[in-house]
Amino acid sequence: MTPKELHAATMATLGSIIFVxxxxxxxEVSAPFKTFLAxxxxxxxxxxxxxxxxxxxxxxxxxTRMSKGKNHWNAWQMAKNVTIVSILAGLIIFGxxxxxxxxx
Amino acid sequence: xxxxxxxxHAFLGEFAVFAFLWVMVELxxxxxxxxxxxxxxxxxxxxxxxxxxxxxxxxxxxxYGADVKxxxxxxxxPWAHLVFTETKEHVFLFLPFIGLLAYFLIHSHxxxxxxxxxxxxxxQLLCLMIVLIGLSMAGMGYLISTGARNALEAGVxx
Numbered sequence: 001m002t003p004k005e006l007h008a009a010t011m012a013t014l015g016s017i018i019f020v021x022x023x024x025x026x027x028e029v030s031a032p033f034k035t036f037l038a039x040x041x042x043x044x045x046x047x048x049x050x051x052x053x054x055x056x057x058x059x060x061x062x063x064t065r066m067s068k069g070k071n072h073w074n075a076w077q078m079a080k081n082v083t084i085v086s087i088l089a090g091l092i093i094f095g096x097x098x099x100x101x102x103x104x
Numbered sequence: 105x106x107x108x109x110x111x112x113h114a115f116l117g118e119f120a121v122f123a124f125l126w127v128m129v130e131l132x133x134x135x136x137x138x139x140x141x142x143x144x145x146x147x148x149x150x151x152x153x154x155x156x157x158x159x160x161x162x163x164x165x166x167x168y169g170a171d172v173k174x175x176x177x178x179x180x181x182p183w184a185h186l187v188f189t190e191t192k193e194h195v196f197l198f199l200p201f202i203g204l205l206a207y208f209l210i211h212s213h214x215x216x217x218x219x220x221x222x223x224x225x226x227x228q229l230l231c232l233m234i235v236l237i238g239l240s241m242a243g244m245g246y247l248i249s250t251g252a253r254n255a256l257e258a259g260v261x262x
Contacts, residue, residue: 001212009208013201024194043165045193049157052197075209079226082202083233090195090237097187 003073008063010078014085015059016052021089023048025096106249109163114245116156120199121238123149124206128231131217131224139215146210149234153203157196164193174262176251184251192244199237206230 027034037047176185
């Protein structure tokens with residue numbers, strides 16, 4: 001893969017993680033959204049799984065075909081970004097459910 | 105008896121974690137031979153992550169939702185489902201994408217990784233994330249099965 005494609009794959013990874021986090025929380029606070037996901041895909045978790053792949057492909061496509069430049073990239077910086085976003089996203093999801101159960 | 109699918113899901117997930125741990129260790133002091141191993145092991149790890157996703161998903165949708173979830177929710181530890189299953193089923197979805205990114209990095213740089221220290225460290229960081237998230241999946245799986253066992257011991261029936 002070229003540096004531009006690796007940059008696109010990193011952005012796609014970040015996009016999918018952010019999408020999963022957003023859709024997880026939004027589907028808990030918005031019953032119509034959860035119903036829409038479940039009725040369209042058969043189950044809300046299947047919806048999030050399929051759509052996270054769709055987001056990955058779309059973001060990858062956007063950054064490889066549509067965006068200009070990025071012919072060199074910093075692998076270490078990108079890995080740090082993925083790590084920070086993953087940790088924060090995981091804590092947000094866990095914190096949300098902890099608050100839902102114990103937060104009253 | 106526990107459903108065999110949950111055992112298969114755990115087996116695939118744990119071996120994916122071991123595979124990326126192996127990749128991380130190999131990259132501390134790589135050479136041509138170890139990088140050839142890294143390519144193979146990362147491929148196996150990635151395949152196992154995706155298989156764990158599909159097997160775990162099938163179990164979650166067809167067995168857990170009907171038989172285990174109502175049991176845990178009616179038992180003495182409903183938080184096992186309401187906090188830990190809910191977290192596990194969503195945070196798991198990060199893993200295939202991080203694994204795919206690590207795979208792309210490894211297979212794009214090939215033998216150049218011997219010289220590219222920063223790229224090696226980037227891959228190691230991604231592998232570490234897979235290992236840590238993967239181990240947290242195992243820990244949450246333990247809490248979930250404890251919730252189900254305690255519900256059965258408390259005489260809960262569904």
